[in-house]
Every structure is written in structure tokens, then in C-alpha cells.
Amino acid sequence: MATPTRAARILIWRRLGRVLMLRNSAGSLFQEVKELEPPRVVLDFSEVEFMSRSFADEYLAAKAASPKRIEEQHLPRAVRQMLALVSAQQGLRTTPSERSRKSVRVPTAITL
Amino acid sequence: MAGDSLPGSLQSYLSFCSIRRSFRSTGQLTISSDFVFPTTLLPLAVLARKSNAEVHALNDQVQGYIDWVMDSDELAPGRSYVPVIRLPTEPAGHEKIVARLTNLSMSTRLFGSNPDAYHYILSELIDNIYEHAHARRAYVMAQCYPSRGLMEATFMDDGVTIPGSLKAGTGKAYPAGRAFVAIFDALRGKSAKPGGERGYGLRTSVRVVNELGGEALIVSGRGAAVARPDDPVSYFALRASDALDGTLVALRLSEGSKKINLYSFLEGQR
Numbered sequence: 063m064a065t066p067t068r069a070a071r072i073l074i075w076r077r078l079g080r081v082l083m084l085r086n087s088a089g090s091l092f093q094e095v096k097e098l099e100p101p102r103v104v105l106d107f108s109e110v111e112f113m114s115r116s117f118a119d120e121y122l123a124a125k126a127a128s129p130k131r132i133e134e135q136h137l138p139r140a141v142r143q144m145l146a147l148v149s150a151q152q153g154l155r156t157t158p159s160e161r162s163r164k165s166v167r168v169p170t171a172i173t174l
Numbered sequence: 175m176a177g178d179s180l181p182g183s184l185q186s187y188l189s190f191c192s193i194r195r196s197f198r199s200t201g202q203l204t205i206s207s208d209f210v211f212p213t214t215l216l217p218l219a220v221l222a223r224k225s226n227a228e229v230h231a232l233n234d235q236v237q238g239y240i241d242w243v244m245d246s247d248e249l250a251p252g253r254s255y256v257p258v259i260r261l262p263t264e265p266a267g268h269e270k271i272v273a274r275l276t277n278l279s280m281s282t283r284l285f286g287s288n289p290d291a292y293h294y295i296l297s298e299l300i301d302n303i304y305e306h307a308h309a310r311r312a313y314v315m316a317q318c319y320p321s322r323g324l325m326e327a328t329f330m331d332d333g334v335t336i337p338g339s340l341k342a343g344t345g346k347a348y349p350a351g352r353a354f355v356a357i358f359d360a361l362r363g364k365s366a367k368p369g370g371e372r373g374y375g376l377r378t379s380v381r382v383v384n385e386l387g388g389e390a391l392i393v394s395g396r397g398a399a400v401a402r403p404d405d406p407v408s409y410f411a412l413r414a415s416d417a418l419d420g421t422l423v424a425l426r427l428s429e430g431s432k433k434i435n436l437y438s439f440l441e442g443q444r
Contacts, residue, residue: 083272083297112290114297140290143437166362171354171409
């Protein structure tokens with residue numbers, strides 16, 4: 063029987079609050095993860111109420127780049143939905159040459 | 175377009191411009207009206223602090239209100255306002271302010287049925303300030319008007335402006351008189367971010383505000399835009415004397431906002 067890998071656990075709401083707003087907060091979270099000794103880190107999202115799009119964007123990028131094995135637990139529905147949305151958006155990123163070149167009509171402004 | 179037919183939030187900003195013009199010749203910052211919204215008061219407070227001047231109101235009640243919101247940095251729960259607060263220059267330390275803005279909305283039930291939408295709007299606007307504005311200073315002020323069933327939250331920074339940010343990111347220059355085109359581009363999703371990453375923040379947060387039945391005002395440089403529900407966005411070219419050295423975003427929301435599924439709505443915006 064395999065011995066379970068030792069894991070560190072971070073209770074997200076205690077570390078960052080219940081509303082995860084800023085991109086920088088995700089960056090600092092993974093800086094802390096990086097400095098933990100165990101190779102496996104459990105991120106417990108109990109009591110987290112909301113994750114912003116920019117936090118999710120930074121979180122997913124940092125998670126992909128992390129040498130640690132990251133496991134999420136108790137992900138609230140709102141957080142799962144935002145992570146899924148941003149993950150899909152990241153998959154849609156295009157280079158400038160692939161962007162639509164359809165011309166857009168600039169609106170007329172009212173001069174005050 | 176006559177002054178009275180302009181959107182209310184833009185009229186509030188132009189009230190600030192009028193007081194500022196007068197200040198340039200008289201040295202006095204005087205509010206003559208009997209009512210003042212954050213969109214007038216926040217840039218006025220910033221100007222007062224920068225100029226080491228005081229704001230005076232002809233109406234005693236308005237003067238009392240100004241004294242509360244401009245001289246207090248207390249984020250006490252249970253109040254109907256968030257006073258003029260300077261956002262920290264680094265993202266760390268914002269939590270207390272965000273928590274107070276969140277509590278304000280919850281206490282008035284304006285966003286009671288849409289807490290995720292409110293959090294989303296706040297996060298996008300604050301993230302824009304930290305990521306793009308390169309501001310020395312950024313401020314927020316919010317006020318609920320329970321008897322009117324209304325809330326206004328105004329954000330302002332002294333950064334590079336939307337035209338300046340897009341020029342830095344894309345190389346496209348916007349002449350001063352066409353700053354509104356930069357706002358149009360930002361609302362289309364044009365991004366200052368590298369690598370072709372789409373700019374969702376301002377575009378989707380304004381759309382969420384509209385979906386909730388609210389109005390959003392954006393002023394940046396000599397450009398302005400007002401987005402209202404069920405109407406195309408209106409763009410304005412401001413006089414040079416009414417330009418803003420930075421960006422202001424004001425949101426006006428009413429009670430009884432319909433409940434929306436934020437994530438389904440955002441999914442549909444891709």
C-alpha cells in the first residue's frame with residue numbers, strides 16, 4: 063500500500079479573506095505555497111464566498127507553473143464557476159494576427 | 175444636448191467641473207446646490223486635498239455632510255456611506271476597504287440578491303486601477319440614499335487615463351479631442367495587456383451594471399461615456415477645461431435590481 067504524500071494545508075479564508083478580489087493576492091498565495099516544504103499542498107476554500115476574474119486568472123496561471131501538487135477542497139459553487147469561466151477564457155486567447163480584422167464604426171460623440 | 179437632458183451622472187461630473195473652473199479664478203471651492211452626489215464630491219475632495227483648500231457649501235446640511243465624508247477615514251459599519259478613502263498604492267491593504275464597500279451594499283439590500291455581481295464589479299474596477307492606471311493616487315467614495323432607493327459608488331485615479339493606457343499597450347495614439355474613442359475601444363474589449371489577452375474588465379463590469387438596471391459613467395482625459403440599460407452607450411467629447419487628469423468611474427444603481435446569474439451572463443459575453 064502506497065504511503066500518502068505528506069501535505070501542507072492552507073485555509074484560504076483565514077489567509078486571504080472570504081472575498082478573493084485582487085490578482086496580487088493569488089500571486090502572494092503561491093509565493094507562500096512555493097516556500098512550503100511538502101510537495102503536496104491542499105488549498106481549502108471553505109467559507110470563501112467569491113473569487114474575482116483577475117484572481118482566478120492569476121491563480122490558474124500560478125497553479126500551472128507551480129512545482130507543487132495542488133489540491134483544492136471545499137470549492138464553493140461560485141468559485142468553481144469562476145475558475146471554469148476563466149479557464150475557458152484563457153483557452154481563447156489569440157495572438158494579434160489571429161484577431162478579427164473586421165472594421166468597427168467609431169461612434170459619434172456629443173461635444174459639450 | 176441641453177444640460178438638463180444629459181445623464182444624471184454626467185451632470186454630477188460637470189457640476190464638479192463648474193466648481194473647479196470657478197476655483198481657478200476665485201480660489202474658492204464652493205458648492206451652491208442643496209444636494210451633492212459622490213461623482214461631484216469625490217473629484218472635489220481630491221482637488222481640495224491637492225490644493226490644500228477647503229470645500230464650502232452654501233447649504234448648512236450639505237456642509238455638514240461634506241465635513242463627515244471628507245474628514246473621516248472611518249470605515250464604520252452601519253453607516254450609509256463610505257467616506258472619501260484613498261486606496262493603498264499597493265494591492266495589499268485593500269481588504270478593509272473592499273469589505274466596507276461590500277458591507278455598505280449588503281446593509282442597504284441594493285445588491286442583496288446579487289452579491290456576486292457586486293463583488294465582480296468592484297473587483298474589476300479596483301483591478302483596473304492597480305493593473306493599468308499607473309496611478310499615484312486612487313480614491314473611492316460611496317453613498318446610499320435609502321429614501322431614493324439609490325446607491326452611487328465613484329472611483330477615481332490620477333493615472334495615465336484610458337487613452338494613455340491603451341497607447342502604452344497597443345501603440346495607438348488618441349488625440350485629446352478624441353479621447354472618447356479610447357473609452358469606446360476599452361468598452362469593446364480592446365486591451366492594454368500584452369500578448370493579445372482580451373480586456374474584459376471594464377467592458378463586462380459595465381455590462382453587469384446595465385444588466386442590473388444601473389448606469390455607469392466613465393470619464394477619462396477629455397472623453398466621457400454613459401452606459402445605461404437598454405440604450406446604446408452615449409459618448410461625449412469634453413471641453414479642455416472639463417478634462418480629467420486620470421479616470422473616473424461612477425456607478426448608479428437602484429433598489430429592486432433583478433436577480434441575475436453572474437456566471438451565465440459572463441459566459442454569454444465571451
